[in-house]
Amino acid sequence: MKDSIITKTEVKKLNAELFMPFTISSGSHKSLANAAVKIQTAGGVCGYGEAPVATHITGETVEQTEANLKAVCRDMEGLDAADYLKILHFIEDRLDNNRAAMTCLELAVLDLVCRMQKISLWQYYGAAEREVRTDITVVIGSEDKARGFMKKTVSRFKDFKIKVGVDFDEDIKRLKVVREAAPGARLIVDANCAYSPEDAEKFFNELMRQGIKPDIVEQPVKKNDFEGLKYLTEKLPLIICADESAYSLNDVFELIRRKCVKGINIKLTKLGFLRAREVWALARSSGIKLMMGEMMESELSSFAAAEMAGGLGGFDFIDLDTPFFLKDSPCPAGNLLSDTGIYHIADVREGTGIIPGIF
Template sequence: MKITNIYTKILKAPLKKPFITSLRHVDALEDLVIIIECDDGTLGYGEGVPTPQITGETMGSMVAYITLVKPHIIGKSIKEFDRLIKLIHTLTVKNTTAKSALEIALYDLKAKSKKVPLYQMLGGTQTKFTTDITISMDETDKMIAASHNAVILGYDTLKIKIGDNLKKDLERICAIHNALDKNIKLRLDANQGWSAKESVKLLHNLEKQGIIAEFIEQPVAADDIEGLKYIKERVQTPLLADESIFSLNDAHKLLEMQAIDYINIKLAKTAGITQALKLADLSKSFGVKCMIGCMLEGPISVAAGVHVASAKADIITMIDLDAVSLLASHPAKTNIQFNESTITLSKDFGVGVKF
């Protein structure tokens, strides 16, 4: 299987409702799909979404990266897989989402060449997973209504977006907690919206009321490493790092400092599957569990995350891969079952999604 062409397409999809966090407001999905074509007609599919507020990438920068890398890959055989992966990561720094999309396409091709689903190639066996659902930041009554609707749809774990106003955040969390059955788990995500002292103040207030979320995700700025440690040393609620961890070095520093309880692995941050697998292994060496998460993206990249979750099911114990469920529709073709809270991988070779 020799690579003969690389080209891109835009995947557009409507959302069921706007996606709102302390960092951004999104009304529709627009992703970059990368397609690698081989001389035998086999196609490898990858995908990434520009999220400039988090990764610094735009659609233009992602396309520019692919244009730069393309001549270095065309003509190579998929048998040179390790060399190709190294090329992706050494030709430029940063560009983590674009690198991830290209990696996913290469992993898709490699698994197809071996005639196995990607999760099997990576050593995984689990095919069925349960994800949470994101409750976008809004007025309290609307967030309660969205939470009730999610429970009706079968979700037992909700990720509550907060972080724009400490007083309103406390009101939202308490109201949602009081409105739901106690078997419904809450995850809190402030998306860098608070200071360390504000985080401790709010979490102490919740804890005094007996409200201890499954975790609080990235309450402080991504570069506020000391802030994370300050919070962890003062609250009962487990602390999960998201935007603070892109690289293995980022993770190693936080793990050495004992500044966090959990790590959120996202392919768009780790620059693809290769580093995501290594990050899971690093976390395991410190006895720290992981969550696999996603940006607001389509079924190709979300499916790739599920395959990684299968490969590292012993350490990736939390799933936050709800992006496909947030879409009203999408044009991709797949036998993977995205059934609200339940995601079931297919036996199709590779990632299992076409576009």
């Protein structure tokens, strides 16, 4: 048998507690509750993937994701990893309706292929930038909690993402707390679909009237409201960025063609690795700002995203901070991730550099 034939696959739960609930306008993560896979070749090389499940954002569940992973893993046994692009297409065809599972298996295959060739995922994607630095998220909560959070993080991080969209006045108060604590920081404001176009216009005008101008505004309106995004892009002197709206290559094509946004948040869990790269190329050639984001993810898939972003280059915002919310991560990154939010992707030796301790 050829060494590159996939002979063994395994699916497990990937769980961790959080230091605090990760609350956004559409709901809350109280823990990391994902799934992970390990695939192995006849030659004994292994690849690992993570399925980031965000039920309150995508509707996907852990149970359904695990069942889908097991079914598709079974069918991958016997395939030749040397034909990995063919396998990536096979995965995309089978799991288009469960993107967490799709991206998980795509990652496992890419990690495997990189490890077979003894290169990192960062090198696979072009090794453009030697490190990337994530922002940190100020979740929805009280003004006091935000003040305490800023005290702990202000000396470590340079970019802050503030989640808004539940209470107009409370959100502005929290933004003021962040601005006062970190006067020179870049501010990313993310409403996760919370507003009507008119309410968004009111909110951001009031914020600017109070002297706070966000560096980028993510998903102020509903997922399907492309016209609302376009309205705000035309009305406000701000970079309006699509996140939930940018769920496929076709969405991104339409958003750019209709001049709805000036920024796109790429998440591998929405797009998968194949289409994320195409979105990157499309955005770069259209002068659109790029963010690399994630769902609630461990170091495993956070490193995959960091390595793609730094490997390809040209990302304006990096939002890969969920490892900093994990207590006792099952996928520790050691020195590859510094407590100031820097992913040392040039130091990764093989694959993502991360092996989950659960296997």
